[in-house]
Amino acid sequence: MAVKNRFAELHDDITAWRRDLHENPEILFETHRTSGIVAEKLRAFGCDEVVEGIGRTGVVGVIKGKSTASGKVVGLRADMDALPIHEQTGLDYASKTDGAMHACGHDGHTAMLLGAAQYLAETRNFDGTVVVIFQPAEEGGGGGREMCEDGMMDRWGIQEVYGMHNWPGMPTGSFGIRAGSFFAATDQFDITFEGSGGHAAKPHETVDTTVMSAQAVLALQTITSRNADPVEQIVVSVTSFETSSKAFNVIPQKVQIKGTVRTLSAEMRELAEKRINEICNGIATTFGGTADVTYHRGYPVMVNHDAQTEFAADVARSVSGDCVEAPLIMGGEDFAFMLEERPGAYILVGNGDTAAVHHPEYNFNDEAIPAGCSWWAGIVEQRMPAA
Ligand SMILES: [Zn+2]
Ligand SMILES: [Zn+2]
Known part of the structure; x- marks a missing residue:
C-alpha cells in the first residue's frame, strides 16, 4: 500500500471526525450541524475560500496550489447526508437520533475528504486549484443537482470532478471503477x-x-x-x-x-x-x-468519462496496487448531475466484509480511510503536478 504517511498520522483524527458524524446523522438537506463542522474545519485548515449555502446546505472549499499557473481546477465531491433508518449496530457511537442513521457511509466520505483537504491545504504540492465539494441530500433529494443549479461549476471554474463511494464486499481499501454507464x-x-x-x-x-x-x-x-x-x-x-x-x-x-x-x-x-x-x-x-x-x-444514468476513469484507476493503482473493473450498479447516484456538467469519474473503495449499505447493521470501515484519502490527494497531485 502506497498510502501517504501523513494519512497514517491523521488516521485517528479522521476516525474521530467520522464517528462524531456517525453519532449525529442528518437527513437530506437538514445537514446543518454537519455542514457547520465541515465549513469550520475547512477554515481551520486554511482553505483560501469557504462558502456555505450552495445547494441549500452544501459547502464548497477552495485550496490553491503552490502555483496556479497551469490554470487547472479539479473538483472533489463527498456527500454528507444520512438515511431515515433505525440503527441496529450496537456501536458505542451509534446514532443519537432515532430514525436517522449513516447507513450509506457518507460519514466516512465526508471525513475522508476533510482529511484530504487538510493535507492539501498543508502541502499545496500541486500546480492548480482544488475545489472540495460537500453536498447534502444524495439519498433521493438531488443535493448535487441543486449545487450545480446554483452555478457551482462556473463560479469556481471547475474543469473535472471526481467522486468516491465505499463498497461493502470489496477488500478494505481496494478500488473498483467502470468506464461509461456505471450507476442507473x-x-x-x-x-x-x-x-x-x-x-x-x-x-x-x-x-x-x-x-x-x-x-x-x-x-x-x-x-x-x-x-x-x-x-x-x-x-x-x-x-x-x-x-x-x-x-x-x-x-x-x-x-x-x-x-x-x-x-x-x-x-x-x-x-x-x-x-x-x-x-x-x-x-x-x-x-x-x-x-x-x-x-x-x-x-440520470451516472456515466464515467473514459479519460478520467483511466486516470482515476491509475491513481488507485498507485495507492493500492490494483483497481478492478466494477460491475454495473442498478442503484442511483446524485453525482450523475455533476458528471453531466463536467468530465470526471466515480470510484468505489472497498469497505471490507460488512453489512450492505442501507442495512441497519451497516457501518463505514475506518480502516479504508488512509486509502481513500490517499486517492483524493493522488488525484490532485497527479492531475496537476507541481512544476
Ligand atoms: Zn445510499
Ligand atoms: Zn451512498
Missing part, C-alpha cells in the same frame, strides 16, 4: 386507474379497477422481457398497489399503483416511460376506464 437512472411512476365502482355482487354494473390494474401490473413486466433488447439492463418494479376501498364487498372506484424504473441508457429510459404510458392507457381503455400516469425522472 432512478425514476418513479405513479398511476391512478379509475372506473366506476359499485357492489361487488354486481360486477356487470361496474368498471372494475382492480382487474384493470392487476392486468397492468403483469403487462408492465413485458417492458423488460419483450420490449427491451435482452442485452440491455432495465428494471421495472411495481412496489405499491392500493385500492380506494377497504371493504370486501365494494368494487373500488380507484386503484393507485407505484413503482420504480432503473435503466443504464437514455434509450431504455425513453422506452420505459413510453411503454408505461401506452400499456396503462391501453389497458384502461380496453376495460372501459382511465389511467392517469405520472412518470417522474429522478437521477
Whole structure:
C-alpha cells in the first residue's frame, strides 16, 4: 500500500471526525450541524475560500496550489447526508437520533475528504486549484443537482470532478471503477386507474379497477422481457398497489399503483416511460376506464468519462496496487448531475466484509480511510503536478 504517511498520522483524527458524524446523522438537506463542522474545519485548515449555502446546505472549499499557473481546477465531491433508518449496530457511537442513521457511509466520505483537504491545504504540492465539494441530500433529494443549479461549476471554474463511494464486499481499501454507464437512472411512476365502482355482487354494473390494474401490473413486466433488447439492463418494479376501498364487498372506484424504473441508457429510459404510458392507457381503455400516469425522472444514468476513469484507476493503482473493473450498479447516484456538467469519474473503495449499505447493521470501515484519502490527494497531485 502506497498510502501517504501523513494519512497514517491523521488516521485517528479522521476516525474521530467520522464517528462524531456517525453519532449525529442528518437527513437530506437538514445537514446543518454537519455542514457547520465541515465549513469550520475547512477554515481551520486554511482553505483560501469557504462558502456555505450552495445547494441549500452544501459547502464548497477552495485550496490553491503552490502555483496556479497551469490554470487547472479539479473538483472533489463527498456527500454528507444520512438515511431515515433505525440503527441496529450496537456501536458505542451509534446514532443519537432515532430514525436517522449513516447507513450509506457518507460519514466516512465526508471525513475522508476533510482529511484530504487538510493535507492539501498543508502541502499545496500541486500546480492548480482544488475545489472540495460537500453536498447534502444524495439519498433521493438531488443535493448535487441543486449545487450545480446554483452555478457551482462556473463560479469556481471547475474543469473535472471526481467522486468516491465505499463498497461493502470489496477488500478494505481496494478500488473498483467502470468506464461509461456505471450507476442507473432512478425514476418513479405513479398511476391512478379509475372506473366506476359499485357492489361487488354486481360486477356487470361496474368498471372494475382492480382487474384493470392487476392486468397492468403483469403487462408492465413485458417492458423488460419483450420490449427491451435482452442485452440491455432495465428494471421495472411495481412496489405499491392500493385500492380506494377497504371493504370486501365494494368494487373500488380507484386503484393507485407505484413503482420504480432503473435503466443504464437514455434509450431504455425513453422506452420505459413510453411503454408505461401506452400499456396503462391501453389497458384502461380496453376495460372501459382511465389511467392517469405520472412518470417522474429522478437521477440520470451516472456515466464515467473514459479519460478520467483511466486516470482515476491509475491513481488507485498507485495507492493500492490494483483497481478492478466494477460491475454495473442498478442503484442511483446524485453525482450523475455533476458528471453531466463536467468530465470526471466515480470510484468505489472497498469497505471490507460488512453489512450492505442501507442495512441497519451497516457501518463505514475506518480502516479504508488512509486509502481513500490517499486517492483524493493522488488525484490532485497527479492531475496537476507541481512544476
Ligand atoms: Zn445510499
Ligand atoms: Zn451512498
